[in-house]
Amino acid sequence: MPPRQSKAAKALQxxxxxxxxxxxxxxxxxGVLVKKHHPDRNNGCKKHEEKLKAITIAYQDLMVxxxxxx
Numbered sequence: 001m002p003p004r005q006s007k008a009a010k011a012l013q014x015x016x017x018x019x020x021x022x023x024x025x026x027x028x029x030x031g032v033l034v035k036k037h038h039p040d041r042n043n044g045c046k047k048h049e050e051k052l053k054a055i056t057i058a059y060q061d062l063m064v065x066x067x068x069x070x
Contacts, residue, residue: 011058
């Protein structure tokens with residue numbers, strides 16, 4: 001059984017980021033991935049819709065993670 005990843009580690013993987021990262025890095029990559037996976041750009045594809053949901057959750061998780069450092 002593989003070791004469990006932390007919530008932040010999973011979020012970083014989803015957003016194609018790694019430590020160290022800045023708030024600007026996070027926002028930039030979020031914007032890029034939202035544009036790429038938005039259902040309006042992908043003919044309403046459910047696969048892209050689910051990926052977009054995962055991206056949004058990962059972004060929110062990392063924002064919570066970064067909040068104490070702001």
